[in-house]
Amino acid sequence: MVESGDIPEPSEFPEPDAVQLEEGRLLFTQQCTFVLGAAKPEHVPTTDLPEIAFAGRSNVGKSSLINALTGHNSLARTSNTPGRTQEINFFNLGGRLMIADLPGFGYARAAKANVKQWTHLVTTYLRGRPVLRRTCLLVDARHGLKPIDFEVMTMLDQAAVNYQIVLTKSDKIKAEALKRLIERIGKEAKAHTALHPEIIATSSRKGIGLEHLRAALMQLALSPEEAQALSE
Numbered sequence: 001m002v003e004s005g006d007i008p009e010p011s012e013f014p015e016p017d018a019v020q021l022e023e024g025r026l027l028f029t030q031q032c033t034f035v036l037g038a039a040k041p042e043h044v045p046t047t048d049l050p051e052i053a054f055a056g057r058s059n060v061g062k063s064s065l066i067n068a069l070t071g072h073n074s075l076a077r078t079s080n081t082p083g084r085t086q087e088i089n090f091f092n093l094g095g096r097l098m099i100a101d102l103p104g105f106g107y108a109r110a111a112k113a114n115v116k117q118w119t120h121l122v123t124t125y126l127r128g129r130p131v132l133r134r135t136c137l138l139v140d141a142r143h144g145l146k147p148i149d150f151e152v153m154t155m156l157d158q159a160a161v162n163y164q165i166v167l168t169k170s171d172k173i174k175a176e177a178l179k180r181l182i183e184r185i186g187k188e189a190k191a192h193t194a195l196h197p198e199i200i201a202t203s204s205r206k207g208i209g210l211e212h213l214r215a216a217l218m219q220l221a222l223s224p225e226e227a228q229a230l231s232e
């Protein structure tokens, strides 16, 4: 058990080593296919594969990041119109990992009925998904954590869903500002019990942080035996 005082600051996490980077790269060269879009909890597919979900405010860059990670241009639908996707879209990566692209939250102009539908779909999914290994909570590097992000983080804490903050669009801010943002988020997010404290900064547009994130997600796709073999 790690004492809370021993948890490294987000900026102190070691970079993945060469073996982890290579394993991550190989995993994400596998074919990635669209499985289905679930508009209701009962449409969520059953699977034995480990699953990673991508959550975040509308327009934060969830679908773009999935496309960039898997080397596709248009596997996950991206859009300039926020709040359009109301489904959870599932992708199967090489029969090794399921990826779930969650509908964006916090779209200011969303109708009340849509917010209700989103909440029902996403909370039912997050609370009842044993295969879910981690949720990547995407946060726009220009804006940092917003009140709605804290609400979702509290919901994830309560559902005991392991989650990690992944910054998007980091091509849009300077390196110094990015460093300050990572430090600030590290402090703001400290009290959140289910948060994995490493923060990874990415840009789908410029390819920043993708190898690092692939290596981190690869670790979650491994069975305990594979993880053991890799660490030997």
Ligand SMILES: Nc1nc2c(ncn2[C@@H]2O[C@H](COP(=O)(O)OP(=O)(O)OP(=O)(O)O)[C@@H](O)[C@H]2O)c(=O)[nH]1
Pocket (backbone or CB within 6 Å): 056, 057, 058, 059, 060, 061, 062, 063, 064, 065, 077, 078, 079, 080, 081, 082, 083, 084, 085, 103, 104, 105, 168, 169, 170, 171, 172, 202, 203, 204, 205, 206
């Ligand atoms: N500069 C920059 N723009 C990005 C990046 N990633 C995504 N975008 C832009 O942000 C917009 C939204 O991207 P999406 O990937 O559709 O965002 P989303 O989170 O899936 O949106 P919803 O599904 O509506 O919630 C698009 O115009 C993208 O081109 C990035 O790394 N850098």
Ligand SMILES: [Mg+2]
Pocket (backbone or CB within 6 Å): 062, 063, 064, 077, 078, 079, 085, 101
């Ligand atoms: Mg999307």
